[in-house]
Amino acid sequence: MQNSKASFDALVIGGGPAGLSAAMALGRACRTVALFDSQEYRNEGVTMMHNVICHDGENPDNYRDTAAKEILDKYDTITLIKTKIIGAKHITAGARPRFEVTNNEGVIWSGRKLILASGTREIFPNIKGYKELWGNGIVHCLFCDGYEKRGGHVGILGLQSMKELTFTLMSFLLAREGVTVFTNGVSSVTDNDAQKARQIAEARGARFDHRVIESLSENPDGEGVRIQFREGGYQNVRMLLSTPTAINRAADLISSLGLETETGPNGYVICKSPMHETSLHGCFVAGDTSTPAKIVSVAQATGSLAGIGAAMQLAMDDASGSE
Ligand SMILES: Cc1cc2nc3c(=O)[nH]c(=O)nc-3n(C[C@H](O)[C@H](O)[C@H](O)COP(=O)(O)OP(=O)(O)OC[C@H]3O[C@@H](n4cnc5c(N)ncnc54)[C@H](O)[C@@H]3O)c2cc1C
Known part of the structure; x- marks a missing residue:
């Protein structure tokens, strides 16, 4: 042909x-x-x-x-x-x-x-293990995924804009053990949009963790994602919310x-x-x-x-x- x-x-x-x-x-x-x-x-x-x-x-x-x-x-x-x-x-x-x-x-x-x-x-962020956990621990949309993972600690990756805020706020009803925003080393933001998003999330009760992320992997001790930090130490979350471009x-x-x-x-x-x-x-x-x-x-x-x-x-x- x-x-x-x-x-x-x-x-x-x-x-x-x-x-x-x-x-x-x-x-x-x-x-x-x-x-x-x-x-x-x-x-x-x-x-x-x-x-x-x-x-x-x-x-x-x-x-x-x-x-x-x-x-x-x-x-x-x-x-x-x-x-x-x-x-x-x-x-x-x-x-x-x-x-x-x-x-x-x-x-x-x-x-x-x-x-x-x-x-x-999607264009994935350059974090080791991200691609492997996409759709399987990393959640991009709470309507697609998330309800089945309710009840634990919810992690939010980034929160760089108001666009990401809605899912952050929605996740509180799914998180029995709280919500933490993992900023991957970006501890302060100058952009007004990002500042506002962080302020609203904090006022709602989100914790912030500014450590640089070394890698992401399946939590070997249970369900969810393990976040390994460059300075040492790790945090397990039941799901990690992330909405890449x-x-x-x-x-x-x-x-x-x-x-x-x-x-x-x-x-x-x-x-x-x-x-x-x-x-x-x-x-x-x-x-x-x-x-x-x-x-x-x-x-x-x-x-x-x-x-x-x-x-x-x-x-x-x-x-x-x-x-
Ligand atoms: C991890 C993840 C989980 C999701 N879960 C849900 C969910 O639970 N519920 C929900 O409602 N939505 C979910 N979504 C969103 C859902 O996948 C999309 O909204 C849906 O697939 C869009 O359908 P589409 O037909 O537009 O595109 P796609 O399903 O992406 O299909 C695109 C098609 O175009 C073809 N194509 C592209 N370029 C070319 C080309 N050049 N030549 C020939 N063919 C081509 C591809 O091969 C494919 O057949 C999820 C998305 C992701 C990333």
Whole structure:
């Protein structure tokens, strides 16, 4: 299939809850869909997802596999292609504007609409053991994780801004043995936002530990995380809350298409319509990459909107002959 060009009504980049929902909507509209999945998921390695009605506590791999099987079994216009897309173009020359995407083997797929459901990924702080405990002791969102770990000592890593304060305050109801902010050596902050966050947390009853962290590991004496300090000594916590910066996984595709984005630690592609169309006509966005509310239920909902939006636009294009 090298350099051949297969054409579809819609190209959907992403096989997570957003992309799968978008593909389902398009399948139900009898549209041909190429659904691309590089198999890199944000909640990779997590054994249980929460706060998803009817799926609370389900393994995310199982959830994705079941959803993919369901849409492929029921809607024969959907093709799942397990490959990484490395290029995306909007072609305006010729009678029909279209999108073309390509993988690293030079295969090209063409589509009248494009849906980016490519998700986000976190940039981890440079602390030994952090990556290994991500999603397994280190908690980034109390709605996703945390309730099951209630009852012990809660650690907060950082607290550098007001953005991190909400989860800190919420964690008091989960922490029977108190809340400690581990600043990793950053004992004083000059930034007003960070100062305010620390003052509010302290007034609520948080303790502060300013020792430099040497490493993080599983607590060998029980559940949770062991924080080892550079000067010696350690502290065990039942969970360690930490919200690192998230960036778009397909940032290069987003920038090559010239889409308007909201920057910042929780950045996303800006939607210009209720159906999640971007600043580029015919290009839709869904899931984590379309919103600061990066959770599965929102990914499903926005995926449905983008899929429905693309299907409606295709019908209008067909009627007007404009495509
Ligand atoms: C540790 C952790 C635990 C979490 N737990 C929960 C929870 O309990 N409950 C909850 O609601 N949310 C949870 N979340 C958030 C949840 O994982 C995301 O909100 C959700 O996965 C977003 O779905 P998505 O489809 O937008 O992106 P993803 O699930 O990340 O899927 C992105 C898809 O795009 C594909 N992709 C990306 N780039 C390309 C490319 N160039 N070519 C081809 N394919 C590409 C990927 O391979 C993947 O298939 C958790 C997140 C983390 C980090």
